[in-house]
Amino acid sequence: MSEQNVNWSNLRCLYAEDLKGKRLNEYFKTDFSDDVFxxxxxxxxxxxxxxxxxxxxxxxxxxxFKVLRADKRRVHLLRVLSVERAGT
Structure with a gap:
C-alpha cells in the first residue's frame, strides 16, 4: 500500500513504513515532527x-494505535482505534 492509496475517509489499518508523518499530520491535524519521525x-x-x-x-x-504486525526491528501494520481531534 502506498501513501497515495490510503483511504483517508475510512482509515482503519495502515502500513507503518508507508505512511509519512507529514501526510498523517495533514489528515489527523497532529504535529508529529517529520524532522524526527x-x-x-x-x-x-x-x-x-x-x-x-x-x-x-x-x-x-x-x-x-494498536500494533497488528511487528518484528524485532520495526512496526509493520497498525490499526487506528480512535482519534481525538482538537476542538471536537
Whole structure:
C-alpha cells in the first residue's frame, strides 16, 4: 500500500513504513515532527518508548494505535482505534 492509496475517509489499518508523518499530520491535524519521525511507525515506537509487540496499544498525539504486525526491528501494520481531534 502506498501513501497515495490510503483511504483517508475510512482509515482503519495502515502500513507503518508507508505512511509519512507529514501526510498523517495533514489528515489527523497532529504535529508529529517529520524532522524526527520519518514514518508513523517511528511515532508509535516513540509512544511506547521501545519497539512494541503485536497486540499492544498506545495513545500518542491524540491517536490510539494498536500494533497488528511487528518484528524485532520495526512496526509493520497498525490499526487506528480512535482519534481525538482538537476542538471536537
Amino acid at each position: 520519518d514514518t508513523i511507525g517511528g511515532v508509535v515506537i516513540k509512544g511506547f518508548g521501545r519497539l512494541p509487540r503485536r497486540g499492544e496499544t498506545t495513545r500518542t498525539g491524540g491517536i490510539t
